[in-house]
Amino acid sequence: MDHPTTVKILKFHAEKCKGCLECEKACSQVHFKTKEGGEKSAIRIMKTEKGYTMHVCDQRGLCLDMCPVGALTRRKNGVVWLEKDICIGCQACVGFCPIGAMRKSDVRIEPFKCISCGLCVRACPEKALELVEVPIADITQVVYYKLGA
Amino acid sequence: MVEGQIAIDEYKTGNTEHHWDLKKIKSVHKVLTTYSYKKGEVNKGYTNRTLYVNLSTGVIQEKPVTDEMKKKFTGGRGFGLKLLWDSIKPTTRWNSEENELLITMGPLCGTTQYAGSGKSLCLSVSPSTNIICDCNVGGFFGPYLKFAGFDALELQGKAKEDVVVVIDGEKATVSIETAPLEEINTHLLNDQLTQMYATENTDKSRQKVSVVSSGRAAEHSYWGCLNFSFYDIRRKVPRIKQAGRGGLGTVLRDKKIKALVVKVERFDGVSNHPADPVSLAKVGTKLHREIRNLDRYQCNMRAVGTGHLVEIMDTYDLLPTENYRFGSFPKASKIYSPKFYELFTKIIPDGCWHGCTMACAKTVDGYTVMTGPYKGEKVTVDGPEYETIGACSNMSIWDPLWILEFNFYCDTYGIDTISAGTAIAFYMEMYEYGILNKERCSGLELCFGNADASLELLHRIARGDTGEFIIVAAKGARRVKDWIIQNGWGEKQLVEDTGMESKGLEFSEYVTKESLAMQGGYGLTLKGPQHDEAWLIFMDMVNNAIPTFQMKAEALHYFPMWRTWFGLNGLCKLPWNDIEPVNNAETSEPSKVPEHVQNYVEYQNAMTGWNVTKEDLILQSERCYNWQRAMNVWMGRGQRKDDWIPFRAMGPVTEMEYVSRKERYDKQLVEKLGMSQKDVEKMTVRERLTVLYEFRRDQYKKLADAVYYRRGWTPNGVPTPQKMKQLGFTDKKMLKMLQDKIDADEKNGLNVWGGTYGKGEQPPSTEKRYWEKWK
Numbered sequence: 001m002d003h004p005t006t007v008k009i010l011k012f013h014a015e016k017c018k019g020c021l022e023c024e025k026a027c028s029q030v031h032f033k034t035k036e037g038g039e040k041s042a043i044r045i046m047k048t049e050k051g052y053t054m055h056v057c058d059q060r061g062l063c064l065d066m067c068p069v070g071a072l073t074r075r076k077n078g079v080v081w082l083e084k085d086i087c088i089g090c091q092a093c094v095g096f097c098p099i100g101a102m103r104k105s106d107v108r109i110e111p112f113k114c115i116s117c118g119l120c121v122r123a124c125p126e127k128a129l130e131l132v133e134v135p136i137a138d139i140t141q142v143v144y145y146k147l148g149a
Numbered sequence: 150m151v152e153g154q155i156a157i158d159e160y161k162t163g164n165t166e167h168h169w170d171l172k173k174i175k176s177v178h179k180v181l182t183t184y185s186y187k188k189g190e191v192n193k194g195y196t197n198r199t200l201y202v203n204l205s206t207g208v209i210q211e212k213p214v215t216d217e218m219k220k221k222f223t224g225g226r227g228f229g230l231k232l233l234w235d236s237i238k239p240t241t242r243w244n245s246e247e248n249e250l251l252i253t254m255g256p257l258c259g260t261t262q263y264a265g266s267g268k269s270l271c272l273s274v275s276p277s278t279n280i281i282c283d284c285n286v287g288g289f290f291g292p293y294l295k296f297a298g299f300d301a302l303e304l305q306g307k308a309k310e311d312v313v314v315v316i317d318g319e320k321a322t323v324s325i326e327t328a329p330l331e332e333i334n335t336h337l338l339n340d341q342l343t344q345m346y347a348t349e350n351t352d353k354s355r356q357k358v359s360v361v362s363s364g365r366a367a368e369h370s371y372w373g374c375l376n377f378s379f380y381d382i383r384r385k386v387p388r389i390k391q392a393g394r395g396g397l398g399t400v401l402r403d404k405k406i407k408a409l410v411v412k413v414e415r416f417d418g419v420s421n422h423p424a425d426p427v428s429l430a431k432v433g434t435k436l437h438r439e440i441r442n443l444d445r446y447q448c449n450m451r452a453v454g455t456g457h458l459v460e461i462m463d464t465y466d467l468l469p470t471e472n473y474r475f476g477s478f479p480k481a482s483k484i485y486s487p488k489f490y491e492l493f494t495k496i497i498p499d500g501c502w503h504g505c506t507m508a509c510a511k512t513v514d515g516y517t518v519m520t521g522p523y524k525g526e527k528v529t530v531d532g533p534e535y536e537t538i539g540a541c542s543n544m545s546i547w548d549p550l551w552i553l554e555f556n557f558y559c560d561t562y563g564i565d566t567i568s569a570g571t572a573i574a575f576y577m578e579m580y581e582y583g584i585l586n587k588e589r590c591s592g593l594e595l596c597f598g599n600a601d602a603s604l605e606l607l608h609r610i611a612r613g614d615t616g617e618f619i620i621v622a623a624k625g626a627r628r629v630k631d632w633i634i635q636n637g638w639g640e641k642q643l644v645e646d647t648g649m650e651s652k653g654l655e656f657s658e659y660v661t662k663e664s665l666a667m668q669g670g671y672g673l674t675l676k677g678p679q680h681d682e683a684w685l686i687f688m689d690m691v692n693n694a695i696p697t698f699q700m701k702a703e704a705l706h707y708f709p710m711w712r713t714w715f716g717l718n719g720l721c722k723l724p725w726n727d728i729e730p731v732n733n734a735e736t737s738e739p740s741k742v743p744e745h746v747q748n749y750v751e752y753q754n755a756m757t758g759w760n761v762t763k764e765d766l767i768l769q770s771e772r773c774y775n776w777q778r779a780m781n782v783w784m785g786r787g788q789r790k791d792d793w794i795p796f797r798a799m800g801p802v803t804e805m806e807y808v809s810r811k812e813r814y815d816k817q818l819v820e821k822l823g824m825s826q827k828d829v830e831k832m833t834v835r836e837r838l839t840v841l842y843e844f845r846r847d848q849y850k851k852l853a854d855a856v857y858y859r860r861g862w863t864p865n866g867v868p869t870p871q872k873m874k875q876l877g878f879t880d881k882k883m884l885k886m887l888q889d890k891i892d893a894d895e896k897n898g899l900n901v902w903g904g905t906y907g908k909g910e911q912p913p914s915t916e917k918r919y920w921e922k923w924k
Contacts, residue, residue, distance in 0.1 A: 003156075061154055065496065068503045069356065070157045070382050086353070089418015090261035090504025091430055095437020104434070106427045109262075109418035140154060 007078025008116045008131040009139070010043065012054035016128035019052055021045055023120035023129060030119055031112045032105065040105050042114040054129075057101035057114040060139045063093035077116075078136055084110045158352070160383045160496055163515030165526045167337065171345050178326040181312065184209035188321045189298045193424050194256030194756045195219065199232065200299040200323065202314060204404055205246065205306030209323050214300050221877060225255030226283050226716040227773040228301050229272035230780065233281060234883075236305065239783045243276035243396065244403050246306060252294065252361070252409070253301040257756055258719020259292035260504075261418050262433030263748075264440060265721030267292050267502020269377060275395035275676070276371040277568070277625055278653040280781045282395030282676045285716050287501030287510065288377025289359035292719075293318065293411045296420050308405035319348060319414040328407050334364045334611075335376040336528055336561040338408060339387040343380055346410050352382040360387060361409040363398030364563025365611040370623030372564040372572075373398025383496050384514060386529045390501045393565035394679055395654055402563075424758030432751050433504070440506045440728050448727045451497065453486040454509040455535035455723075460485040462539070466810075467660045467686060469543040471597050472574035473649055473797050474806050476660040480547040484538055488549045489513075507723050509534075519554050520601070521608045523561075530557045533566075539658025540570020544577060545597040554604060562611045571655035572626040573603050575648045579629075584639035591616030626650040646796035652677040652786070661798050663813075664690040665845075666701040669852045672794040673705060673866075675777045675787075681722070682709040688740050702855035702913075711741070713770035718753065725749070772876045775861070775868045776883075782867050783886050788894075789866045789903060792853060799845045804834045807841075814841060851904030851912075858913035861920070863891055865899040869920040 024037030024045060032040045044055040061080045064072050071086035072093060082093075082102075089109035093102045104111045121129045189196055197214045214228070222231045229251040241248050251272040260266040269291030275282035294302055297318030304314070313328040332338045339360045347354040360378040367373025373396050378387040392398075423429050444450055449457045459481070462468035466476030492513045499508040513530045533541075533556045541552045559566040573595070579585040580595045587594055591614070593602045609616065610623045621632045626648040634641050649656040654677030661667040667690070670683035685704055688694045695701050715722045730744045737743070746763050753761055761769075781787025800814075801807040807814055818824045818837060822844055829837065857864060861872030869891065870884045878884070894900050895918075902912040916922075 064154055066498060066506075068498045068500060070353065073156070074154075087418070088261050088416065088503050089430070091418075091434045092437055092498065092504055092506050095434045095506065096441045104430060109426060109430065 004074065004076055004078035005136055006133050007059045007136050007139070008118075008133050009059050010054065010056050010114065010116065010120070011130045011132045013128045013130065014051050014053065016126045017045065017052040018126055019045060019047055020125065022123045022125060026119045026123035027114075030115075030117060032107065039103075040107070042101075042103055042112055043120050055099070055101065058099070058139060059114075059116065059136075063097055063102055066092045066096050068092070074136075079116050080113065081115060082111065082113055087111070155496065157383050162384050162386065162494075162529055164386065164528055167340065169341055171341060174330045174341065175345050177330055178313075178328060181325045181327065182207040182209060183322055183324040185322050186211060186298060188318075191259075191295060191421050193758050194421050195224070196295055196298055196300050198299060199228070199301040199303060200316070201303045201305070202323065202325070203306045204304065204308040204312065204325065204406070207325060209325075211299075212303075221772055222776075223255070223717040223769045223773065224300065225253050225258070225719050226270040226272065226285075226713070227769075227776075228255075229253045229270055229283065230281070230773060230776050232301060232303050233272060234776075234780060236303070237274065239785065241274050241784075242279060243274050243400055245274070248274045248305070248400065250304045250397065250400050250404065251301060252290065253719075254291035254295050255717055255719030256421075257752060259295050259416075259421050260423070260429065260433070260756070261502075262430050262504060263724070263752055264433070264436055264500070264505045264507050265502075265724040266719065267500075267505065268715070268719045268721050269294075269392070270716050270719065271375055271392040271397050273395075273397050273400045274784075275397070275654070276399050277396050277627070278677055278786075280652070280676070280784050280786050281777060282397065282654075283716065283777070284375070284392035284394050284397060285681070285721070286375065286377045286392035287390035287721065288379045289502065290361050290377045290409070290411055292416075292502060293357075293359050293413045296413045296416045297411055302409070304404060304406070307403065311405050311407045313342065313408045313410055314406060315346065316409070316411040317346075318412055331407055333407060334561040335362045335389060335563060336557075338362050339376065339378045339389065342408055342410055343378065343387045346412055348412070352380070352385055355387075356380040356382055357415075358410065358412045361401075362407065362563070363401050364561055366562035366564045366607060366623070367398035368402045369613050369620075370564060370610050371396045371399055371625050371628075372568040372623070373400070373402060374559075374563055374565045375401060376560060376563060379501050384494075384512065384529060388501075388510065388512060388529065388531050389560060390510065390531070391560065391565065393567055395676060396565075398563045421756060423756045425755040428751060429755040432748050432755070436724060436728075436748065437506050439730060440724075443731060444507070444728055447729060449486070450507050450509045450723070450727060451499075452495075453490050453493070454499075454511040454532075456486040456489050456511070456533065456538055458535040459538050459542075462659065465686075465691065466663070469539055469574070469658050469660050471545050472543060472578040472647065473656070473660055474578070474803070475809060476662070478542065478545075478547075481542065483547045484542065484549055484552065489533065489538075492549060492553070505721070505724075507721075507728065509723060513553055516553055516557065518557060519550070520604045521558060528557060531560060532556045536658050537566040537570070540566050540574075543570050543574035543658065544600070544603055546600045546603070547598075548600065551600040555600070555607075558604060558607050562607060564607070564610075567657050568625060568655040569607070571649050571658070572622070572629070573606065575626045576622060576629060578647055579633065579639065579644070582639065582643075584633060584644070589618060589638070591618040593618070625653070626655050627653040643802070646802045649795055649797055650678070651794045651798075652791055654678060656798065659684075659686065661686070662800050665848055665852055666695055666704055668794060668798055668849055669701065669705045669856055670708075671798060672792045672849070673853060673856050674709070674792075675774065675781065678794065678798075682712055684708075694740070698851055698855040701852060702859040705852075705856045706859045707741075707767070710767045710770040710774060711746075713774050714749075714766050717769055717773060768876070772878070775873060775876060776878070778862075779868045779873065779883055779887055782890055783883075787866065789853060789857075789864075789899070792866060794849070796842065796846070799849055800841055801838060804838065807834050807838050817841070847905050851906075854902045854904050855913050861923070863894065863900050863920065864902050865894045867891055867894065869923070871920050871923040875923065
C-alpha cells in the first residue's frame with residue numbers, strides 16, 4: 001500500500017496574532033456547527049505573558065496505535081483522522097496525547113482533532129496561520145512505552 | 150520486529166493459516182431452539198433483565214431484574230449468587246442436572262472510558278471444591294452480552310450432543326444449535342466461530358463477535374477453564390482471556406456446550422447510557438493520563454503485563470519454586486520480564502476490553518509449537534501472565550519457550566495454568582521423594598524441571614488417556630493426595646502438608662510462609678486459595694504495617710470486601726492499585742489508594758445516578774460476601790475446617806527448607822518464641838521444625854479467630870443471622886438455615902475459638918454466643 005510521505009500542518013505566526021479567536025470560531029463550525037469556539041474548537045489560541053500561543057495537533061500520529069477499534073488512521077493526505085462512526089469513545093487517545101491536542105467536548109463522547117482543513121487559516125484576518133507541508137518521517141512518533149505512551 | 154505506527158491492516162502475525170469450509174460446517178448445524186426477544190436499551194448500566202437457557206429442555210426465557218435485586222446484590226457476581234440461590238440445592242454438585250453456569254457483568258461493565266471495565270463474572274458449583282466458584286475474566290463477551298440485552302446469562306441442564314448457544318444481538322434471537330464438526334480446542338474453535346458468525350467478512354465485523362469456549366482437556370479434568378475471546382483487528386486473531394479457577398470449563402463441557410457466541414450490532418462510548426457521561430469521561434481520562442505518565446515508572450504493565458512481578462517476587466523470596474519449597478532460585482533471572490519483553494509483539498493496544506490502557510494482555514505471535522498435536526504450527530500465544538510464569542517456576546521450568554508451550558496448550562486444551570502448574574509441582578515433589586515414580590505415574594518421569602513430561606501429561610489428559618495416574622492427576626492435588634494416602638505410598642502428614650490446595654482448589658503463585666496475613670488471604674476465603682481477595686504480603690511482611698491479630702483481621706475484612714466490589718460491577722482490579730497517583734505514598738492510607746477509591750465512588754454514581762459513598766461500596770460487597778459464605782455453609786462447607794491450609798503455606802515442611810533459610814528460622818525461634826540462642830543450637834533441625842510447626846499452626850488458628858469475629862461470624866466461621874439482618878437480608882430460608890447450623894455447632898461443641906491462648910492473651914471475645922446481642 002502506498003503511504004503518504006508528507007502532511008500539511010498548521011504554522012502559527014505569533015507576532016501577527018491579535019487574539020480575535022476567529023480561527024476557533026471557524027473550527028467549531030467544522031466540528032460542531034457552531035461559532036462558539038473554545039472547548040468546541042480543535043485549535044486553541046492561548047494568551048500568555050509573552051503574547052499568543054497556538055495549541056493544535058501536529059499530526060505526529062502517536063494516537064494511531066492507541067485506538068482499539070481502528071477509528072484513527074493516517075489518511076492519503078497524511079492527516080491523522082478520527083472516524084467518528086467507528087470510535088467507541090474510550091478517550092485513550094485523549095489521555096495519551098502528549099500535547100493535549102486530541103480534544104473532547106462535553107456535548108458528545110467521541111473526541112475530535114485538527115484535520116488540517118485550512119478553514120482557520122482563511123478565517124484569520126491577520127494571516128497569522130499558515131498550512132505548511134512537512135515530511136511525515138520528521139514528525140512521527142511511535143507508541144512505545146519508552147517514548148511516552 | 151515491527152513496532153508502532155503500522156497501518157492496522159498491514160500487520161502480519163506469521164501464524165499458520167487454516168482454510169476451513171465454514172459453510173459446510175455450519176450447514177450441518179441443527180437449530181434445536183430459537184427464541185426471539187425484544188431489543189432493549191441499557192439504562193444507567195443495567196438492561197434490567199437476565200437470560201435463562203435450559204439445555205436439557207430447550208426452554209429459553211427472560212427474567213426481570215428488580216430494584217430490590219440491584220439494591221441487595223448490585224450486579225455481576227452478586228446477581229450470579231442470587232440466581233444460583235434460586236436455582237440450585239444444597240446437594241447440587243458440578244455435574245448435577247440443576248447445576249448452572251452463570252455469566253454476568255455488572256453495571257459498570259462495558260464502559261470504555263475507564264480502564265479495566267470489561268470483566269465478566271462466571272459462577273458455578275466447582276468440581277474441585279463442591280461449592281460455588283466465581284471467576285472474573287476479560288474479553289468482549291460480558292460487555293457484548295449486556296449490549297445484546299441481558300445483565301446475566303444463566304445456563305442450566307445438559308445438552309444431548311455438542312451444541313453452541315448463540316446470542317445474536319443484531320437479530321435479537323437466542324438459539325441452541327448442534328455443532329458436530331467444529332473443533333473443540335480453543336485456538337481453532339474460536340477462529341472458526343468468529344468467522345462463521347461475523348455478519349460481514351471484515352475485521353471490524355469479526356470484532357463484534359465474542360466466543361466462550363474450553364477445550365479437550367476440560368472434558369477429562371477438574372481444571373477446565375473458560376476462554377473468553379476478544380478479536381484483535383491488528384493481529385486478526387480472536388485472542389483470549391481465561392476464567393481459570395475452579396473448573397468452570399469442566400462444567401461447560403459437561404453441559405455439552407462447545408461454545409457460547411454473542412454478537413452485537415453496534416455499540417459506542419455511551420451504550421451503557423450512564424446518568425452522567427461527562428463526569429464519567431473526565432474521571433476515565435484522568436486515569437488514562439496517570440497510566441500514560443506513571444506506568445513505566447511503576448509496574449510497566451503496558452510493556453510486559455503482569456510478568457513484571459517475577460523479578461520482584463524472586464527478590465523478596467516469594468516466587469514459588471519447586472512446589473513452594475523456596476521463594477527464589479538461582480536460575481530465576483532467565484524468566485524475568487525482559488526475557489518475555491523480547492518475545493512479545495509490541496503493537497499496542499493490548500487491552501482485553503476497549504479503552505483499557507493498562508494494556509496488560511501481551512502476546513507472542515508466530516510462536517512455533519514444539520510438542521503435541523499442533524507441533525510445528527505457528528500460533529499466537531496470549532500471555533504468559535505472572536501466574537503462568539509462577540506455575541512454571543513452581544515446576545522448576547526456567548525456559549521462556551517452554552513456559553510459552555505450557556501456556557499455549559493449557560489455553561487451547563481449556564485448562565487453568567495455575568491449578569495445573571501447582572498440582573504438577575506437587576506431583577513432582579512426590580516423585581522426588583519416591584512416593585510417586587515412573588510406574589505409578591503411568592510412565593511419566595515427573596521430576597522437577599521436566600517440561601517435556603509436564604506437556605506430555607497435558608496431551609494425555611486431552612486425549613482422554615485411561616492410565617490410572619492420568620485420570621487422578623487431572624482431578625488435581627486434593628484427589629492425588631487421597632490416592633497416595635489410600636495406597637499407603639507416603640507418610641500422610643507429609644502428603645497433606647505439601648500438596649498446595651485448600652478446599653480442593655490449588656493455590657495461586659505466591660509463597661506465603663512469612664506472611665501470616667497472606668496465609669489468611671488464601672485460607673479464609675470463599676472459593677479457595679486465590680489471591681483475588683487480598684494480597685497483603687508487602688503490607689504484612691515487608692512493611693510490618695499490621696503487626697497485631699486485630700490489625701491483620703481488619704485488613705482481612707477491608708481488602709476482601711473492597712476487592713469483591715470489582716466483581717459486583719464488572720471491573721478489573723488492576724487499575725485500582727497497579728497504577729497509583731503520584732502522591733499516593735503521602736496519603737493517610739496508601740495501601741487503599743484513596744484517590745482511586747474516590748474515582749470509583751464517582752464512577753458508580755456517574756453510571757447509576759445513585760449517590761453512594763465509599764462506605765456504601767464496602768457495604769455492597771459485604772452483602773454479597775456474606776451471602777456467598779452462607780451459601781457455602783448451606784452446601785455443607787464454609788466453616789473453620791474448610792479454611793485450613795497445608796503447612797507448606799505456613800512454613801517449612803522439610804529439613805531442607807529449614808536449612809535453606811536457617812538463619813531466618815533460628816532467629817524467629819529466639820525472637821518470637823523466646824528461646825535462647827544456646828537452646829536453639831542444641832536442638833536438631835527436626836526438633837526446631839517441630840517447634841516452629843506447632844507455633845505457626847496456632848498463629849493461623851488465632852488469625853482465623855480474629856477474622857471470623859471481625860466479619861461477624863461465629864467461632865466456627867458461620868455468618869450469623871444477626872449479621873445478615875444488619876446487612877439488610879430478610880430471606881427466611883437463609884436466616885433459618887444459618888440459625889439451625891449454629892445450633893447444631895453448639896451441640897457439637899464447635900462454637901469455640903481455635904487458638905490456644907496463654908497468659909496475657911485473649912481471644913477476640915470471651916462472651917459465649919456474642920453475636921446474639923447484635924442488633
